[in-house]
Amino acid sequence: MVDPVSASGSLPAVTLTDQLGPVVAMRRLTESQYRNSIADVFGPEIKVAGRFEPIVRPTNELISVATAESTISPAGLEQFDAMARNIANQVIDSANRDLFVKCTPADAKQPDPNCASEVLTPIGRHLFRRPLTVAERDAYVKIAGNAVGPTGSFYDGLKLSLAGMLVSPNFLYVVERAQPDSAHPGAITLDNYSRASRLSFLLWDTTPNAALLDAASQGRLTNQAELTAIVRRMVTSPLIENGVRAFFTDMLLFEKFEDMTKDPMVFPRYNPDVANALPEQLLRTIVDLLVTQDGDYREMFTTRKTFVNRALGPLYEVPVSQSQGWVPYEFGPNDDRAGILGQAAFLSPGEAQQGRSSPTIRGRAIREVLLCQAVPNPPGNVSFDEFEKKDNKAKPTARMRLATHSENSVCSGCHSITDPIGLALEKFDGIGAFRAMENGAIIDTTGVLDGVTFNTVAGLGKAIGANKAATQCVAARAFEYATGRTNRDNDALVTALEEAFTADKYRFPALLMRIATMPETYRVPSPKPDAGSAKVASLTSSDQQGAKP
């Protein structure tokens, strides 16, 4: 039996002999999935240079859900095409050629279908996450041969054909296909290769390795016992860190860091090194707690343990390490900082409010991102007349200025659910640096979340952790992340997930394990009306005559 966790031990490259089932979803590769796929298939030294068409996040949804609706514009494909040719050039370039081109063409200036097939068939299996069909293999061999004409080089033909694979929708989209569900007659479920992709992108944020593809080809991923064994090994692999990072990058809206800028005159302690360090600090904290320590998810909001590098020293006013790298750091029990809410990455607001802190925006982020509770937008005709006298000496702090909202019934409905949370974070300014006073007045950090009061960040963190909405939120998000579908209509499923999470003592890898082994994760909800006519690509057995061009 092949161990799916070790990358070695692949079956010989073959073309697909079974029929391809109906397509039930197409999820566009994210930037990190693309980069990780290229690194895993061709090696980390292959550079991916280019700009990725962004996948737009729908309000209060995961980008992962948007991938299932995302299209590729002409400008986006132009970029993918340029990247593809660049990657293919590096792969077939003389320096790397021996790794991928094991055969020697009879004449390097002529097409050689056999050698081209030998090279492209195994690469195609990795890029398309399933064996090529005979028709596909023949097509790419033909493309390679045709390209020899104008270029006069067998190797240039290979490069161009490989570039063709890399712009194919079969690579740029994770194409999910279904088959009848033997456990539930009449229902359909994801087929083995689609499961391999789900597992690999969910748990490791990358393309399925050879061993996982082998397991798929042997039908092991539709066997519950085998599936469980494989998932267990994947969840306990060090690569799970990549999956956890990718999930929280999505859940915590990290795209905001791509465009975040701060005025250096106003925030002298903010610079590009700090900007790059902020999301990394947050991810290191999360990975250490959830993966390395296999800790309780709720402690994410209270832990004093984090990591700092030199860039962050001045921002946090902690001793700066001589080394360039990251070092563990633990805030004292009485420090104002605790949990991820006390980290600058969380405290730095987005572009529109970059200048200073906003208890409303922070409170809203906690509601929407951590508790999955949508907060309504302010009314379009909102008037800031009462709030705008911010330089008024009578109202030096945000609390005093925001009090205006509670006096106005139009505002108080929403502000009462955001501001009392965000006010607990007011001792941190617009970039998350500590301050005790605002405009010369002492900052009062008393706050309340759903009836629980606190006056420290740690207290707020404890209240969030103890709130059922927080653990339910992350469990629901993880399921959405795995499937690319929202599941807000399925209360029973969300409740069951949260109960399982509770039973697992809120250990995140255990949650991923549950999700990756649940039949619901692979069940195809209700077949799309026009998907039933499962036409299949015309395939022939690889050992038939057409196999060897």
Place this chain on the structure above:
Amino acid sequence: MKMELSRRTALKGVLNGMAVTVAVPFLDCFLDSNGEALAATGAPLPTRFGTWFWGLGVNPPRWYPKNFGPDYDISVELEPIRALKQKINIFGNFNIPLDGNPNLPHGTGGPSIRSGAAPAAGGRSPGASFDVLISDVVGTRTRFRALDASATGDSRNSLSGRGNGNLNPAEGTAAGLYTRVFGPGFRDPNSATFTPDPMLLARQSVLSGVGDQRKALEAGLGASDKRRLDQYFTSLRQLEKQIEVELTKPEPLKACVVPGKAGESRPASSDIDNVIHNHNLMADLLVMALACDNTRVFNLSFNQGASGLTRQGSTITHHQLTHEEVLDNRLGYQPNVTFFVNKIMESWAYFVKALDSVKEGDRTLLDNTIVFAHSETEFAKFHTIDNIPMMTAGSGGGRIKTGIYVDGGGTPVSRLGLTLQQAMGVPVDRWGSKGLETNKPIKEIVV
């Protein structure tokens, strides 16, 4: 063609990405006697369409002219366009009926104007933007169907897309825009020699091979995924088109003066001085991309809807100021917000002038273009979305009248999208949905 070489040599050094016209008389032979068509083929000079977006509106009483109609008076905030006003239309009193959809702060105006539908939720456009519909008609013969750029460097700052969550990503740097247009693959239309790159022929066959997989992929696909796959193959066709264009010797174009390199960009930042600098570089490159007929459609964003622009040394963004700055009772407006409005209008004037400084026969590039400029709010302090400031510059080769301040009389803003689509040759007589559905083009500017 020795003169070609000397001409290029003469231009070298004069140019730094700027739109500069240097009279080179012999090249006029490429135009017919009226200067309106290419002599070789008789094909008319191309008509271009573009958009120019800015966020957070204006101070309406200080921006709109006092009187409707032609030869409008210039209010204080429109002062930068005074010299060009005969080529610019102003549109006032056009509304966005919401029909129960929310007024998403800074999120409703832009998509409603561009797609003719008010979005139900934030984050994505409710339908195809009309610049895309225009590019489907006029953009199919050029190397790029459209070029998109964002002066703030944010590639997500785009109102152009086909709906469905798709958004045409914007170039965020002048260097990126330069490489894309004038880097490898660019063919100087005025070059004496033309040697098609054999690699292009090979790439063409590769892409057609990828296209051949369409049938196999479409088998058993649901309707919505099929639409998405259709969009992929539309993009693939554009890529093939691009290669086809690069394989064809281009028509000589006198106005095309290939910039030697992109000017030095400043780092993407919220500082308005940097944004202006980068905007001007992008404007110059877009102008030349049009003059060299590498694209006929473009979208340029100056800032975002909820603009994060700052003045150096200030903690408060343009957006925060619109809400928090006190209306100065004596002045009647917010002075710090108005600083940004003025800078934005100066930048708009820079862009229009750059187009107008390129001669195409008897006309200018601006005359052969329609640029549609708009914001996403009228008065940002209150997020008002009726009477959002909008302009057009240029007549698109005489396809619309110019120099008019048009009174929309409270009719839907989508009339502008309909009118401009029709002017650019899109076969459409009714556009928009719900309260934004209209079949009434704006007669005042229709020729």
